[in-house]
Amino acid sequence: MDFDVIVLGSGIGGLTCASRLSKLGFKVGVFEKHYIPGGYATNFKRRGYNFDVSLHGIGALDEGGNTHNILNHCGVLDKITPIKNDIAYSVSYKGKLIDIPNDLSLYKNLLFELFPNEIKNIEKLFKDITKFNRGFEKFILDKNSSILKKINIDCLTFIKWSEKTTDEVVRSYVDNDDFVYIFTSLWPYYGLPPKQLSALYYFIPWISYHMYGKYYIKGGAQKLSDSMVEVITENGGSVNLRSEVTSINIEDNKAKSITLKNGEVFTTKYIVSNINPIDTFNMTKNYTVPTKYKNKISSPTIGCSLSQLYIGLDCNPKELNIPVEEVFYFDAGTPEEDYELSIKANYKECGILVTNYSSMDESLNEYNKGVITVTLIDNYAHWSKDRSEYAMQKESLTNILIDRLEEKFPGIKSHIKVTELGTPRTMERYTNNPNGAVYGYSQTIKQAGRYRLSTDTPIENLFLVGAWVNPGGGYEGSISSGMMVAQHIFNK
Incomplete structure (x- = not known):
């Protein structure tokens, strides 16, 4: 047997699983078709500028937080330097910017100041968020069956919210449009507006x-991805780049080996796929996917994609009065109206997220080489497969976004030295995700929590990790899925 565990794909979920198992003594082999590890968790360089592909922030890195604990168990925490800034993010609101503090009590006090007539309701909301969190820890993380026999109020809050949208939960406490606008301003991170987005998926992150x-x-x-690779190799494993897997070989309903594009075969006891579930099961050989399971992986609605413009400046962003951290600019009414503008490719009016990487990490580039990005939810179907038309679409969107930046930060045009636009087709090309999806399946009520695809599969010793399965997309969700599968394999 060549490996104890083979991991297909080096996205952050796969690398988390591989690094944890490596620390537990398993010989792990990761196979990745791309020339760098990380999936969406990567950087790239253009003309002397260092760009982060996707990371805007990771939650729960305070001591005792879920991500902190996982990275510690994976042997990664002492290889990275987390940066915690005073402002978590900002949101445009009635012509001014509201800075959201990176501190819970300060954030609550800010909401009190903005909505003095809702103080009691806001207090109740925050109190029940704490109950929801305790219920999540007991009901999901504890996995103690006795809990079901004596469900307490915390678990009941968790269960109740799991069947509601984000908007429904928030308005049951504070039925105020402006409050909902500010409190749910993180919704673009998760790919759906509050009236469609599962409350379970919104409140956990x-x-x-x-x-x-x-x-x-x-x-x-x-740096995060490379640190996980270091752990894997330091513990006797390997991360094999430019190594495309073409088949997962099944014998007697057990995953036994993989075959690479060059014909090489590697045997293993366990296979963990960080590839999307649809492609994973298209790769299985000597196996007929049960109809019920085929429907589970093919019938759910696939989530949105993104477009992101990477910009290199010849000055520091502060010289152009670009805010620190990142700002959600919603210029078109309600979140639902904004989402529709994005899906209909109305790029001149839809919401955008402006991220100031030079502020978030001053070491990422030289002081006078400022880096910012502009991100928006996008619809894969809008983008042409014809090369010449696609090129014109990219040029058009780039110009639109630069014009919008010029309106907000006069003079920025003359300081732009590098631009690179990633579209839904870019996302598809580098990850093979259907429709360039960045969050896996849409996080609606019926596609989140207990309804979401499990990390287990009908094939013995074949597991799934990443955004498409429980607990969901994003860095923390994918990292958590990798940890869950690693512990499951260890306990077998």
Whole structure:
């Protein structure tokens, strides 16, 4: 047997699983078709500028937080330098910017100041968020069956919210449009507006951000991925780049080996796939996928994609009065209206997220080489497969976003030295995710929590990790899925 565990794909979920198992003594082999590890968790360089592909922040890195604990168990925590800034993020609100503090009590006090007539209701909301969190820890993380026999109020809060949208939960406490606008301003992180987004999926990462700290990683997402690779190789494993897997070989309903594009075969006891579930099961050989399970992986709605413009400046962003951290600019009414503008490719009016990487990590680039990004939810179907038309679409969106930046930060055009636009087709090309999806399946009520695809599969010793399965997309969700599968394999 060549490996104890083979991991397909080196996204952050796969690397988490591989690094944890390596620390536990398993011989792990990771196979990745790309030339760098990390999936979305990577950096790239253009003309002397260092760009972070996707990391805006990771929650729960305070001591005792879920992400802190996982990275510690993976042997990664002492290889990275988390950066915690005073401001978590900002949101445009009635012509001014509201800075959201990276501290729970300060954030609550800010909401009191903004909505003095809702103080009692806000207090109740925050109190029940704490109950929801305790219920999550007991009901999901504890996994003690006796809990079901004596469900307490914390678990009941968790269960109740799991069947509601984010908007429904928030308005049951504070039925105020402006409050909902500010309190749910993180919704673009999760790919759906509050009236569609599962409350379960919104509040778990919200708690990580606001109760256990939002951080950036010094050096960017690539530093996190590279640190996991270091752990794997230091413990006798290997990360094999430019090694595309073409088949997962099944014998007697057990995953036994993989075959690479070059014909090499590697045997193993366990296979963990960080590839999307649809492609994973298209790769299985000598196996007929049960109809019921085929529907589970093919019928759910696939989530949105993103477009992101990476910009290199010849000055520091502060010289152009670009805010620190990142700002959600919603210029078109309600979150639902904003989402529709994005899906319909109305790039001149849809919401955008402006991220100031030079502020988040001063070491990422030289002081006078400022780096910012502009991110927006996007629709894969809008983008042409014709090369010439696609090129024109990219140029058009780039110009639109630069014009929008010029309106907000006059003079920025003359300081732009480098631009690189990633579209939904870029996301598809580098990850093979259907429709360039960045969050896996949409996080609606019926596709989150207990309804979401499990990390287990019908094939013995084949597991799934990443955004498509429980607990969901994003850095923390993918990292958590990797940890869950690693512990499951260890306990077998």
